[in-house]
Amino acid sequence: MNKTINLMGLFEDDTATAAALDDIYDLGVQDDQITVISPIPYPEQSLGREHIWIRLPLIVLAGSALGFATGFFLSSVTPRLYPINVSGHPLTGGPPAAIITYIFTMLFTVIAIFIGVLWEIDVPGFEKKFYTKRVTSGMLSVLLENIPLNQEKAAVSAMESNGGQDIHRPEKMTL
Amino acid sequence: MSKIKRIRKSDGVIVPEDVQDQLLLTTVSDDELNALMLEPMKRTGPLFWGTLAVLTAVFFWGLYAWGYQIRWGFGVAGINRPVYWGMYISTFVFWVGISHAGTMISAVLRIFKADWRRPITRGAEAMTAFALMMAGMYPMIHVGRLWKVIWMFPYPNNRHLWPNFQSPLMWDMLAITTYLVGSSLYLYLALIPDLGMARDNSTGWRYKLYRAMALGWRGTEAGWHKLEKALGIFAIVIIPIFLSVHSIVSWDFAVTTQPRWNSTILPIFFIIGAVFSGLSALATILVLVRWGMKLDFYLRKEHLDNVGKLIFVAGISWIYVWFAGLIVEWYSNMPITVELLHDEWYGDLAPLFITMMVLNIIPIFFLAFRKVRRSPLFLLILTLMVNVGMYIERFLIVAGNLMRNYMPFNWGDYKPTWVTISIVAMTFAGFILFYMIFTRVIPYVPVWEVKQGRLRFSTRQVGRVEVVTITQVD
Amino acid sequence: MATAKKNSLNTPENEGGGHGGETTAETRWGLSIDLDKCTGCQACVVACHAENNVPVVGEEETAYGRSAHWLRIERYWEGEYPNVKAKFMPVMCQQCTDAPCEAVCPVYATYHSDEGLNGQIYNRCIGTRFCGSACPYKTRMYNWFDPIYPEPLAEQLNPDVTVRSRGIMEKCTFCVQRIRRTQEDAKAEGRDVQDGEIAPACVQSCPTDAFTFGNLNDSESAVSQEARSSRAFRLLDNLGTGPAVIYLKGGETRV
Numbered sequence: 001m002n003k004t005i006n007l008m009g010l011f012e013d014d015t016a017t018a019a020a021l022d023d024i025y026d027l028g029v030q031d032d033q034i035t036v037i038s039p040i041p042y043p044e045q046s047l048g049r050e051h052i053w054i055r056l057p058l059i060v061l062a063g064s065a066l067g068f069a070t071g072f073f074l075s076s077v078t079p080r081l082y083p084i085n086v087s088g089h090p091l092t093g094g095p096p097a098a099i100i101t102y103i104f105t106m107l108f109t110v111i112a113i114f115i116g117v118l119w120e121i122d123v124p125g126f127e128k129k130f131y132t133k134r135v136t137s138g139m140l141s142v143l144l145e146n147i148p149l150n151q152e153k154a155a156v157s158a159m160e161s162n163g164g165q166d167i168h169r170p171e172k173m174t175l
Numbered sequence: 176m177s178k179i180k181r182i183r184k185s186d187g188v189i190v191p192e193d194v195q196d197q198l199l200l201t202t203v204s205d206d207e208l209n210a211l212m213l214e215p216m217k218r219t220g221p222l223f224w225g226t227l228a229v230l231t232a233v234f235f236w237g238l239y240a241w242g243y244q245i246r247w248g249f250g251v252a253g254i255n256r257p258v259y260w261g262m263y264i265s266t267f268v269f270w271v272g273i274s275h276a277g278t279m280i281s282a283v284l285r286i287f288k289a290d291w292r293r294p295i296t297r298g299a300e301a302m303t304a305f306a307l308m309m310a311g312m313y314p315m316i317h318v319g320r321l322w323k324v325i326w327m328f329p330y331p332n333n334r335h336l337w338p339n340f341q342s343p344l345m346w347d348m349l350a351i352t353t354y355l356v357g358s359s360l361y362l363y364l365a366l367i368p369d370l371g372m373a374r375d376n377s378t379g380w381r382y383k384l385y386r387a388m389a390l391g392w393r394g395t396e397a398g399w400h401k402l403e404k405a406l407g408i409f410a411i412v413i414i415p416i417f418l419s420v421h422s423i424v425s426w427d428f429a430v431t432t433q434p435r436w437n438s439t440i441l442p443i444f445f446i447i448g449a450v451f452s453g454l455s456a457l458a459t460i461l462v463l464v465r466w467g468m469k470l471d472f473y474l475r476k477e478h479l480d481n482v483g484k485l486i487f488v489a490g491i492s493w494i495y496v497w498f499a500g501l502i503v504e505w506y507s508n509m510p511i512t513v514e515l516l517h518d519e520w521y522g523d524l525a526p527l528f529i530t531m532m533v534l535n536i537i538p539i540f541f542l543a544f545r546k547v548r549r550s551p552l553f554l555l556i557l558t559l560m561v562n563v564g565m566y567i568e569r570f571l572i573v574a575g576n577l578m579r580n581y582m583p584f585n586w587g588d589y590k591p592t593w594v595t596i597s598i599v600a601m602t603f604a605g606f607i608l609f610y611m612i613f614t615r616v617i618p619y620v621p622v623w624e625v626k627q628g629r630l631r632f633s634t635r636q637v638g639r640v641e642v643v644t645i646t647q648v649d
Numbered sequence: 650m651a652t653a654k655k656n657s658l659n660t661p662e663n664e665g666g667g668h669g670g671e672t673t674a675e676t677r678w679g680l681s682i683d684l685d686k687c688t689g690c691q692a693c694v695v696a697c698h699a700e701n702n703v704p705v706v707g708e709e710e711t712a713y714g715r716s717a718h719w720l721r722i723e724r725y726w727e728g729e730y731p732n733v734k735a736k737f738m739p740v741m742c743q744q745c746t747d748a749p750c751e752a753v754c755p756v757y758a759t760y761h762s763d764e765g766l767n768g769q770i771y772n773r774c775i776g777t778r779f780c781g782s783a784c785p786y787k788t789r790m791y792n793w794f795d796p797i798y799p800e801p802l803a804e805q806l807n808p809d810v811t812v813r814s815r816g817i818m819e820k821c822t823f824c825v826q827r828i829r830r831t832q833e834d835a836k837a838e839g840r841d842v843q844d845g846e847i848a849p850a851c852v853q854s855c856p857t858d859a860f861t862f863g864n865l866n867d868s869e870s871a872v873s874q875e876a877r878s879s880r881a882f883r884l885l886d887n888l889g890t891g892p893a894v895i896y897l898k899g900g901e902t903r904v
Binding site for chain 2: 710713714715716721723724725740749752753754755756757773774775776777779781782783785786787789790791792793794795814815816817818885888890
């Protein structure tokens, strides 16, 4: 086994970060070894990496479907299990059932979005992680994980040549 | 002969005031932006604590009144037959109305990528959440046997009893729960990055709190994309919810046979009224928070101006919908409906009605003027007027209309008691109290969104003037 | 019943308008009131209070709309002084076929029974007062406080009827306890309930026999014959609620 190290470099500028990432990719570093931590979201593809991300809409749709089923069950099935006549209405009136079904669909949808996105971005996660507080001061941080020791020099120079600062081997910190 | 003022080359490039405003942000570093948000949260003077103490006292007094009402029965609350629903339901409708504008402004403006929304979204969403909490108390305040309220929940039991999903009150409870859950989660999702920022820049109990609430957020590229995607979906989903909630609240009334309630325009009237009063409450809150926390840097006159414009639009829409309802009621000449109209115009309800119309319409005229909209003091006074006016509107719809019905023998009157007023005051105190605490504990301005917004702006010289150009970044 | 439904709005013995409810039972309790015979003496009101343990709330509360009369005599003045005429109309829960109060209750505390009665389950009521707001006749009474029965009224409480606590909606039941008692007695004797055998408190106490109680779905019964009278009308019939209370108007008391 080759010895591996972690490396973190800070950048002030988004374009410089993208250029540095280019050079790092050229060293043969893989996607899952690179993490960019930024203070704000950048437009997709702007850092030169494209994310294909389709699971959340599916989770949301699943949530909506579950909500629809729940709403339909409560509004259209349960009144037949507990039949009580009121106001000359049918046991399951269409319009009231539509309202209940709609509300449950929406309720489950919002809950699915929330749970789905938390699950997708791996929070809550209170374990120690590589991080630097300078991100909130406006720096972009490029984090390389488990790169071979012999690539360290090349990676450092790839960052430095694109304006990287404070290039160091990071410690995991409490978040 | 009028003279056009010339701008010569020697005058240099003109930078208009609002351009200066927006450029202001680009000259400030991220650290300064963080501090501009986090520092005011720690500044709490005697005025703050004094207000907090008074509000707490009012809140607990209201709780006592509520206990008194539970102990002795609803007779202490001033309602009667036929006015079975009085100030509680009016105030309930009022709070649901207030809650409306918050998430609406945030979600709609996010979808339309209106940049000025950034600093005010969180305040608006928090207003929604707290107003809904207050509204959510009313179904419980208003039931005669609070200790049996669990019967509204569908749980299987050996008595074969089940709640009635055909009842508008069930729709109401569910819709409000949905909106409360939705708007709280939406508020929280957009808050996570700022909690991470606050965690990195604080110590002591604040650090512990922010650390727990930030859930270990770092701001990785993937995390950001997913969060933005989620917020985008949320913004779309929350809009039909917000439209349905007040429709459903209006159906509490519109599905009955009560004259003036049984009307198809009621849902639209409620929604427009809710937006009108909600935006006004938002403007009131923005002015007060801006003054109290000295957040002039973030909450600029530009924002007050834009909210003022929205209030103006909502206001004229409200007049239109009100009139659209009125003309039908007036012309069809149904006896009880006309009796109710006459009550409002010449009868016992006239003072309330006239006050309502004055308080609602006068501000709309003033809000047409830019100078008024940009003056915090004027805006505060005008929006407070709208809020009082809209409260009276709800009172007239609920309690006012119930005073008359198809059986003239049962016409009645309504006088709120100290219990009613204490409990209503409790929710007002509670709202302000929670909101004040919120502003000091949670970063009031979405700092990350403001930082993101800076990417959008650059300027460009057009002739002799510097104009803002906007880059599409989100 | 499908054919009967077609012209149902104007025939009291049938269903009301509505969405097609499923009560097609042979019994439909109804009450007819001959307004010509009513003198406004309030005997029915007193009898109702005594029979159903209805609390007396006092003058002040009554003036403020807190009276608990399940049955009330509505008095309207007609004409200008000195040529005034009083019109009396006893009004109680109309036991509507398509009752606006029933569907709005979130917990089914009020429902429609197989015998066409608009049932009120006191134990189940949580007191939202939605039914009271929805009722166009305003015949639903709320317990604003715990009931007080000043001595010696407490000595004559009817053991067949629940005493309702505060926060509960209540209303005329057509003296359902008497209906049940009579039905059970008849069953014990192995016979059918006779027309006119059941007498709610108001029917029993009326000195001028203005009230007639019986089965509207039995075309032989006295009440259904009265319902077919040309003098018959129902209160707020245009709302389509389908009341089971039939008023007979006449020369003197044009209502």
